[in-house]
Amino acid sequence: MTPKPLSLPIYMDHNATTPLDPSVREAMRPYLEDSFGNASSASHAYGWQAQSAVKKAREQVAHLLGCRAGDIVWTSGATESNNLAILGVVRAYCKEKPHIITQATEHKAVLEVCEAGGDWGADTTVLPVNAEGLISIDDLRKAIRPNTVMVSIMMANNEVGALQPVEEIAKICREHKLIFHTDAAQSVGKYKFDLHSIPADLVSLSGHKLYGPKGIGALVVRALNREFTLKPILFGGDQEKKLRPGTLNVSGIVGLGAACETAAQVMQDECTRLQAFQTRVLKTLRARFPQVKLNGPPEGQRLCNNISLSFPDLHADDMALDLSGIAFSSGSACNSASAKPSHVLKAMGVSDPMARATLRLGMGRFTTESEVSTVIDKVLKMLEKAYASR
Ligand SMILES: Cc1ncc(COP(=O)(O)O)c(C=O)c1O
Known part of the structure; x- marks a missing residue:
């Protein structure tokens, strides 16, 4: 693959689209x-x-x-x-x-x-x-x-x-x-x-x-x-x-x-690997911030590459600034231009403020262990800063 320019954020939006294999x-x-x-x-x-x-x-x-x-x-x-x-x-x-x-x-x-x-x-x-x-x-x-x-x-x-x-x-x-x-x-x-x-x-x-x-x-x-x-x-x-x-x-x-x-050949191992990332992210964040809410079914019973997290009492702006090194979605990528809370979260009973403070991470075929570590560090830092000031 063409090397990534240094300025590009870590791509964590594979539910929106994926790069060409x-x-x-x-x-x-x-x-x-x-x-x-x-x-x-x-x-x-x-x-x-x-x-x-x-x-x-x-x-x-x-x-x-x-x-x-x-x-x-x-x-x-x-x-x-x-x-x-x-x-x-x-x-x-x-x-x-x-x-x-x-x-x-x-x-x-x-x-x-x-x-x-x-x-x-x-x-x-x-x-x-x-x-x-x-x-x-x-x-x-x-x-x-x-x-x-x-x-x-x-x-x-x-x-x-x-x-x-x-x-x-x-x-x-x-x-x-x-x-x-x-x-x-x-x-x-x-x-x-x-x-x-x-x-x-x-x-x-x-x-x-x-x-x-x-x-x-x-x-x-x-x-x-x-x-x-x-x-x-x-x-x-x-x-x-x-x-x-x-x-x-x-x-x-x-x-x-x-x-x-290609998917027929690799998908089974790929899903196992992404599910392990999913578990690692959730375990690490929850250990420090148990109030973090996972939207959707628990790990192991959900799409293997998807993590949707809502943070109580947090504002979407906290995330935008502190997570600027990560390409993530705050709702559905297909309608993220609209400021309306996602219809999916609303249908699940998530309140409007919680829906706005939602981070969707979509991992994929080329996501590396070290990218996952960086994402965890950045989210932890963002939460420490945001909750310390409250
Ligand atoms: C579940 C689902 N259906 C339909 C679509 C639209 O797909 P396309 O971009 O190929 O039109 C998407 C894209 O986000 C999707 O996630």
């Missing part, structure tokens, strides 16, 4: 240079080269997820995948006034899409979560109505690392013949999840969350729990079985394929 960059290089063909060009070698690269990438992604290569629809990322999954179903079922069930800590790329579904007659139930950010299976069962067509519940939360009980949710969907969509942007490449054993019909993923490029993602489309049609939300071409028209982003697709292949 060198293996991904190498795989993409030819498709950014000489192999620039359009995968839809069927009459010459440039097109054939692109087609065969896209075919290989489909197999790499399918291998990681345990689905069929033919189930994958390329998109521009998880936001678009969520839009296609939800609005695609709503548009197909609009005559039936479809009912959707989702939950309060979903990414806005699910919550706002469900809301937009109202324009096509859809009605959404947003399930509450408990203090750890988890839904209740009982609530889910009770929310099912005769016109419910779809359940959209994420695998792992980007802010607080809560892992929803997707296997159980999928089974309920199967029992009731409901379409099950899951936003897996944060869990693909971290966990071995096998779509053979999780009957999800629609699964969203994103390249840049697993050391692949930005601007590429996929939606896995399988009609497992019931036969259903998905209507496109973009028009103007036959690509991706007419579900997602437009010239394929071949270099991005190759990058996502390579990222999945």
Whole structure:
């Protein structure tokens, strides 16, 4: 990798985005240079080269997820995948006034899409979560109505690392013949999840969350729990079985394929290593400051690379100044420009002042032991200073 300029902070925001893995960059290089063909060009070698690269990438992604290569629809990322999954179903079922069930800590790329579904007659139930950010299976069962067509519940939360009980949710969907969509942007490449054993019909993923490029993602489309049609939300071409028209982003697709292949090889050890970092950070901070609150489930039961901490009586400005050597997020990176407390923390019952005094650390593949030590030192110093002055 290119050496880091000295002035750059330690990168602790891997839930927002990840750097390209060198293996991904190498795989993409030819498709950014000489192999620039359009995968839809069927009459010459440039097109054939692109087609065969896209075919290989489909197999790499399918291998990681345990689905069929033919189930994958390329998109521009998880936001678009969520839009296609939800609005695609709503548009197909609009005559039936479809009912959707989702939950309060979903990414806005699910919550706002469900809301937009109202324009096509859809009605959404947003399930509450408990203090750890988890839904209740009982609530889910009770929310099912005769016109419910779809359940959209994420695998792992980007802010607080809560892992929803997707296997159980999928089974309920199967029992009731409901379409099950899951936003897996944060869990693909971290966990071995096998779509053979999780009957999800629609699964969203994103390249840049697993050391692949930005601007590429996929939606896995399988009609497992019931036969259903998905209507496109973009028009103007036959690509991706007419579900997602437009010239394929071949270099991005190759990058996502390579990222999945690398993840399949390294993710188990990587998650073990990151979980050990997680435990070390939490143990050290709690030993000195027991009042520090971990948002989301306890270590061992949460996303392996995520730590979300709230500090009672602390102001966000204390953190911004003293932790300036660390690239972290104070809420969801996707909406951190807004001063509003995060909707995820609010849904979990965290007060506005505590939500504002929240630090999200997202560790990743290239995070080192010594970076973790520096982060611990800086956070400890920040807390000592802040609490000493109170
Ligand atoms: C859970 C989740 N879903 C969706 C997205 C949006 O993904 P993308 O940036 O690929 O559109 C993110 C990104 O933060 C995410 O964490």
